[in-house]
Amino acid sequence: xxxxxxxxxxxxxxxxxxxxxxxxxxxxxxxxxxxxxxxxxxxxxxxxxxxxxxxxxxxxxxxxxxxxxxxxxxxxxxxxxxxxxxxxxxxxxxxxxxxxxxxxxxxxxxxxxxxxxxxxxxxxxxxxxxxxxxxxxxxxxxxxxxxxxxxxxxxxxxxxxxxxxxxxxxxxxxxxxxxxxxxxxxxxxxxxxxxxxxxxxxxxxxxxxxxxxxxxxxxxxxxxxxxxxxxxxxxxxxxxxxxxxxxxxxxxxxxxxxxxxxxxxxxxxxxxxxxxxxxxxxxxxxxxxxxxxxxxxxxxxxxxxxxxxxxxxxxxxxxxxxxxxxxxxxxxxxxxxxxxxxxxxxxxxxxxxxxxxxxxxxxxxxxxxxxxxxxxxxxxxxxxxxxxxxxxxxxxxxxxxxxxxxxxxxxxxxxxxxxxxxxxxxxxxxxxxxxxxxxxxxxxxxxxxxxxxxxxxxxxxxxxxxxxxxxxxxx
Numbered sequence: 195x196x197x198x199x200x201x202x203x204x205x206x207x208x209x210x211x212x213x214x215x216x217x218x219x220x221x222x223x224x225x226x227x228x229x230x231x232x233x234x235x236x237x238x239x240x241x242x243x244x245x246x247x248x249x250x251x252x253x254x255x256x257x258x259x260x261x262x263x264x265x266x267x268x269x270x271x272x273x274x275x276x277x278x279x280x281x282x283x284x285x286x287x288x289x290x291x292x293x294x295x296x297x298x299x300x301x302x303x304x305x306x307x308x309x310x311x312x313x314x315x316x317x318x319x320x321x322x323x324x325x326x327x328x329x330x331x332x333x334x335x336x337x338x339x340x341x342x343x344x345x346x347x348x349x350x351x352x353x354x355x356x357x358x359x360x361x362x363x364x365x366x367x368x369x370x371x372x373x374x375x376x377x378x379x380x381x382x383x384x385x386x387x388x389x390x391x392x393x394x395x396x397x398x399x400x401x402x403x404x405x406x407x408x409x410x411x412x413x414x415x416x417x418x419x420x421x422x423x424x425x426x427x428x429x430x431x432x433x434x435x436x437x438x439x440x441x442x443x444x445x446x447x448x449x450x451x452x453x454x455x456x457x458x459x460x461x462x463x464x465x466x467x468x469x470x471x472x473x474x475x476x477x478x479x480x481x482x483x484x485x486x487x488x489x490x491x492x493x494x495x496x497x498x499x500x501x502x503x504x505x506x507x508x509x510x511x512x513x514x515x516x517x518x519x520x521x522x523x524x525x526x527x528x529x530x531x532x533x534x535x536x537x538x539x540x541x542x543x544x545x546x547x548x549x550x551x552x553x554x555x556x557x558x559x560x561x562x563x564x565x566x567x568x569x570x571x572x573x574x575x576x577x578x579x580x581x582x583x584x585x586x587x588x589x590x591x592x593x594x595x596x597x598x599x600x601x602x603x604x605x606x607x608x609x610x611x612x613x614x615x616x617x618x619x620x621x622x623x624x625x626x627x628x629x630x631x632x633x634x635x636x637x638x639x640x641x642x643x644x645x646x647x648x649x650x651x652x653x654x655x656x657x658x659x660x661x662x663x664x665x666x667x668x669x
Contacts, residue, residue, distance in 0.1 A: 210250075211250055211253030211254040211257060211262065212234075212246070212249060212250055212253045212262045212263060212264055213261070213262070213263040213264070214263070214264055214265075214266070215233070215263050215264070215265050215272075215275070216265070216266070216269065216271050216272055216275075217271040217272075217274075217275065218271070218274065218275050218278060221265075221275055221279075224261070224263060225291055225294045225295075226294060228261040229292065229293050229294075230259065230260040230261065230291075230292060230313060231260070231261045231262075231263065231290070231291040231292075232252075232260060232261070232262050232263075232288060232289075232290055232291075232300065232309070232312075232313060233262075233263045233264065233265060233279075233288065233289050233290075233291065234249055234262070234263070234264040234265070234286055234287075234288050235264070235265050235267055235276050235279070235281035235283045235286065235287045235288070235289065236264060236265070236266055236267060236268075236283055236285060236286045237267050237268060237283045237284065237285045237286070238266065238267075238268045238285070239266050239268070241283070241285035241286055242264050242266065242286065244285075245286055245304070248304055248305060248306055248309070249262060249264070249309075250262075251306045252306050252309040252310060252313075255306065255310055256309075256310060256313050259313065259314075260313040265279075265281070267281065267283055279296075287299065288300035290312070290316055292316065297316055298316060300312060302320045302321075302324060303320075303321075303324050307321065307335075308320065308321055308324065311389075314389075315357075315591075317591035317592065317658045317659055317660075318357055318358075318591070318659070319357060319363070319660055321333070322355075322366060322384055322386075325366065325367075325370070327367065327370045327371065327374070328366070328370045328373075329374075330370065330373040330374040330377050330382070331369065331370050331373045331382050331383065331384050332381055332382070332383040332384070333383070333384055333385075334352075334383055334384065334385040335385075335390070336390070336391065336392055337390075337392035337395055337396050337399075338392075340352070340383075340385060340396070343381065343383060344411050344414055344415075344416075345414055346381075346414075347412075347413055347414045348380075348381055348412075349379075349380045349381070349410075349411070349412045349433070349436070350380065350381040350382070350383060350410070350411040350412070351380065351381070351382050351383070351408060351409070351410055351411075351420060351429075351433060352382075352383045352384070352385060352408065352409050352411065353365070353366075353369055353382075353383070353384045353385070353406050353407075353408045354385050354387040354396070354397075354400065354402050354405065354406060354407045354408070354409070355384060355385070355386060355387065355388075355405050355406045356386070356387065356388040356389075356405040356406075357386060357388065357389060358388075358587055358644070359405040359406060359644060360644040360645050360646060360662070361405065361406055361644070361646070362405050362406045364424075365406055365424060366384075368424060368425060368426050368429060369382060369384070369429065371426040372426050372429035372430050372433070375426065375430055376430060376433060380433050387400075387402050387405070387407075388405075400416070407419070408420035410433075410436050412436075417436070417438070418436075418438040418439060419439055420432065421437065421438075421439035421440075445480065447480070447512075448478075448480070448489065448510065448512070449510075449512070453493045453496065454493065454496040454497045454499075454500045454508075455476075455492060455493055455496045455508055455509065455510050456496075456507060456508070456509040456510070457509070457510050457511070457512075458475070458509050458510070458511050458516075458519075459511075459516055460516050460518055460519060463511070463516075463519055466507075466509065467534050467537055468537040470505070470507050471505055471506075471535065471536060472505060472506040472507065472533075472534070472535055472558060472561070473506075473507045473508075473509060473533070473534040473535075474506075474507070474508050474509065474531060474532070474533050474534075474543065474554070474557075474558050475509050475510070475511055475523075475531065475532050475533075475534065476488070476492055476508070476509065476510040476511070476529055476530075476531050477510075477511050477513045477519075477520060477523065477525045477528065477529065477530040477531070477532070478510060478511070478512060478513065478528055478529050479512070479513060479514045479528045480512065480514065482528040482529065484528065484529055484602070484604075484636075485528050485529045487549075488529055488549055491549060491550050491551045491554060492508060492510070492551075492554065494551035495508055495551040495552075495554035495555045495558075496508040498551060498555050499555060499558070504559070506558040506559060508554070508558070513525050513528070513530075523539065527636075529544065530542070530544050531543045531544045531546075531547075532544075533546075533557075533558070533561050535561070540561070541561065541563055541564055542564060543557065543561070543564060544564075544604070545564060545565075545604055546561075546562065546563075546564040546565075548606065549604075549606075568603075570603065571601075571603070571612065571632060571634070572634075574616075576616040576619060576620070577616065577619035577620045577622075577623040577630065578599075578615065578616055578619045578630050578631065578632050579629050579630065579631045579632070580631070580632050580633075580634070581598070581631045581632065581633050581638075581641070582633070582634075582637065582638045582641070583638045583639075583640045583641050586631075586633065586638070586641045587659060589629065589631065590629070590631065590656055590658075590659045591658055591659035592658070593627060593628065593629045593657075593658065594627040594628070594657055594658060595627060595628045595629075595655070595657060596628075596629050596631060596655070596656050596657070596659070597618070597628075597629070597630050597631070597653065597654075597655055597665070598631045598632070598633060598653065598654045598655075598656070599611070599615055599630075599631070599632045599633070599651050599652075599653050600632075600633050600635050600641075600642050600645065600647040600650065600651060600652040600653070600654070601632060601633070601634060601635065601650050601651045602634070602635055602636050602650045603634065603636060605650040605651065607650065607651060608650050608651045611651050615630065615632075618630060635647055635650070645662070652664065653665035
């Protein structure tokens with residue numbers, strides 16, 4: 195079996211970590227027994243030797259997680275193998291094989307760092323420093339480097355990011371442009387605070403709980419968090435006059451506002467329900483985004499009923515403040531809307547009306563039992579793949595074409611779009627390169643925040659987890 199160690203005087207030590215493959219049989223065995231393989235096809239042994247300082251060091255550092263090999267396309271058997279694998283070295287070509295199958299041609303920077311990052315996650319984006327225009331950002335690789343830079347006592351903006359973070363990906367080009375414009379005046383630096391070997395220490399030191407976190411340093415000390423905008427000019431303007439973020443004013447309580455909604459408390463709830471024939475109660479939490487979306491419609495509906503001098507009443511209860519009421523009516527999610535009639539709880543109406551003022555008024559005037567609960571979409575048999583925070587990234591990065599619908603179970607537009615979406619998924623069910631996925635944003639907030647989902651349904655196209663494009667056509 196012709197798998198032998200390449201011996202090169204110049205790189206004798208490093209070459210021990212790269213296997214030479216000199217025939218097709220040996221190549222097949224390698225792919226059969228190893229799952230993560232990087233192969234250097236070289237037009238000559240001399241060409242391979244020139245690459246061994248980098249390739250050999252990569253093999254040494256990836257031992258146990260990846261296998262590196264090389265093929266001399268100049269000798270008889272090697273030439274046949276190179277032709278069979280469609281390798282066209284000039285003077286070299288690197289191919290990646292995953293689980294015994296060809297995966298991709300390596301097209302990133304030929305450096306130990308880039309090769310190691312690729313072997314760790316071949317479908318991920320390349321390192322930031324390899325992106326076009328990123329040459330003026332200082333790319334930090336350790337906490338030691340960061341501390342050394344801070345001690346220079348120069349004004350500096352540091353972006354702590356994670357490779358998977360959607361906000362980070364969108365901000366990087368802007369950050370890079372600002373670095374170029376301010377070169378020589380302000381240092382702009384980037385540091386991977388997730389994949390870095392010092393990640394845990396860095397995140398604790400700078401209290402990093404989400405990404406990106408962008409901090410301003412000056413005179414050798416951390417000053418405050420960046421609070422500017424998201425365009426190049428806004429970054430430049432902010433750095434020309436850096437200001438500490440203004441403390442956020444506490445959000446006023448809904449019950450303190452000028453509204454026709456009747457806000458109930460532990461003391462007023464029971465008497466009000468008993469004294470009024472038809473009452474709808476909106477149980478909410480101040481932090482709940484869906485509640486915030488419903489509030490203006492609820493207020494408008496309350497004003498319509500008041501102007502009509504209607505007997506029907508719209509009320510609200512802050513279930514985080516009046517927990518006993520929330521517990522009594524088994525409020526486990528927000529918003530929860532309950533309809534009362536003649537002093538008695540009659541229906542959970544949370545999904546019984548259209549979430550606009552007209553729909554609310556229409557329902558309270560002619561209340562009907564809510565329809566039987568629909569099956570969760572995940573329980574409906576279809577070719578749609580349901581993804582969560584724990585499975586999203588690992589699934590989409592393997593697919594050349596991924597269409598993802600971000601939805602909420604209560605969303606009417608989502609319900610209307612589901613049949614056509616399922617039909618589309620069925621048409622591509624046999625194509626292993628394509629996936630139609632769905633993410634329930636009420637259960638998987640991390641993924642939905644990463645893709646800046648603000649309304650439903652939001653549909654994205656991506657390729658191998660990258661090149662995200664928001665779908666804007668018909669449903």
